[in-house]
Amino acid sequence: MPSAFFRVFGDFRGHSLISCADMVPKHFRGWFIIVVGLLSAGGLIYWALNRPPPIDKIAHQVGERLALKGREGVAPCTACHGANGEGNFTAGYPRLAGLHPGHIAKQLQDFARNPMEMGVVMDPIPRDYSKTPRIYSDLTVFTPGTRADPVMNPIARKLTQTEMRNLGIYFGNLPFTIDPQAIDFQTLERGADLALRGKPEYGMPACISCHGPEGGGFGPHFPPLVGQPPEYLIRQIDKWQTGERDNDHLALMQNIANRMTDGDKLNAMAYFSNRSLEKVK
Known part of the structure; x- marks a missing residue:
């Protein structure tokens, strides 16, 4: 395959893009430019979508302080998850270092959320249908997300949304081995x-x-x-x-x-x- 490719398009190694285009037979030159353009655009889009976002330094500092020292009613995260968020294999506490910041914040939100009510009690429908109570609710087969844990539930319920985000940013940007x-x-x-x-x-x-x-x-x-x-x-x-x-x-x-x-x-x-x-x- 490579030899057939080079027979048609030439060997482009060591040449600039312009000189490569000149080496392509004229009836293939238009396609060559389109393919190179698409590959370049695809590479730029991939880079833009996958490059790590800049670290919010203030959020990182506030998250670090909360993780290391805790606050009133909230124990330091490092007490269970390790001094550097590496987790505790012996006790079975998970690693937080290097996890996606959004994942960490979502787990804290789910720990803080009370279990959804299962089932709805409805009053009998009256004869006067104009007085029938109407219940408007989003229906979905997926819950917003709940996690039951006797240790994490009370801690997460004392955290604000901002604190959850800050902790995610701090732990998500820690190195780990x-x-x-x-x-x-x-x-x-x-x-x-x-x-x-x-x-x-x-x-x-x-x-x-x-x-x-x-x-x-x-x-x-x-x-x-x-x-x-x-x-x-x-x-x-x-x-x-x-x-x-x-x-x-x-x-x-x-x-x-x-x-x-x-x-x-x-x-x-x-x-x-x-x-x-x-x-x-």
């Missing part, structure tokens, strides 16, 4: 099959199809799996299965969790605890 855990080969092989292939025969996609290569996370809706305590991740899947957690994007994880066995949880999470990423920020 992942230390891979030693896992036996059989568990690793089974976990890799779930992480990389899923269980398509049961309608379960591969973990990396949403959580990114190596489970490194993708955007605010799909957090990283690598570098998190396996016990924490398994506990979250358990909560999706029991309904204690109901705040996943489009109910994706709830459906996936219901297709996972206890063995699936152990194997997949062990696999991600064995993965490693470069030091990221």
Whole structure:
């Protein structure tokens, strides 16, 4: 293929774009310019959409103070999540460092939200239909998001929306290092099959199809799996299965969790605890 390409278009290595265009046969020159233009525009759009936003320095400083020292009624985040937001593998507290700021803020909002009322009690319809009470409400199969946790619920309910955002900005911009855990080969092989292939025969996609290569996370809706305590991740899947957690994007994880066995949880999470990423920020 490369040799055929160079026979038609020439070898452009070491040439400027203008000289490359001159090397292209005239009947291909228009297409060459269009293709190069589209590739350049696509690259610029990708860069614009994926470049990290500038850090709000004031929000970062305020978030840092709250994370390290807490305030009246709110304990320091670092007491459980580590001095640098690295988490606590022994106690099963998750890593916050390097998570998407929007993801952190949303989780705090969901911890603070009271569970939605299930069901509506309606009065009997009177004979005079003009006096029938009308209830206007947005109907959706997806809840705004709730997370039940005896430690985080009371803390999150004392935070303001601004404080949640500030904490997200602070922790989301902390560097972190992942230390891979030693896992036996059989568990690793089974976990890799779930992480990389899923269980398509049961309608379960591969973990990396949403959580990114190596489970490194993708955007605010799909957090990283690598570098998190396996016990924490398994506990979250358990909560999706029991309904204690109901705040996943489009109910994706709830459906996936219901297709996972206890063995699936152990194997997949062990696999991600064995993965490693470069030091990221």
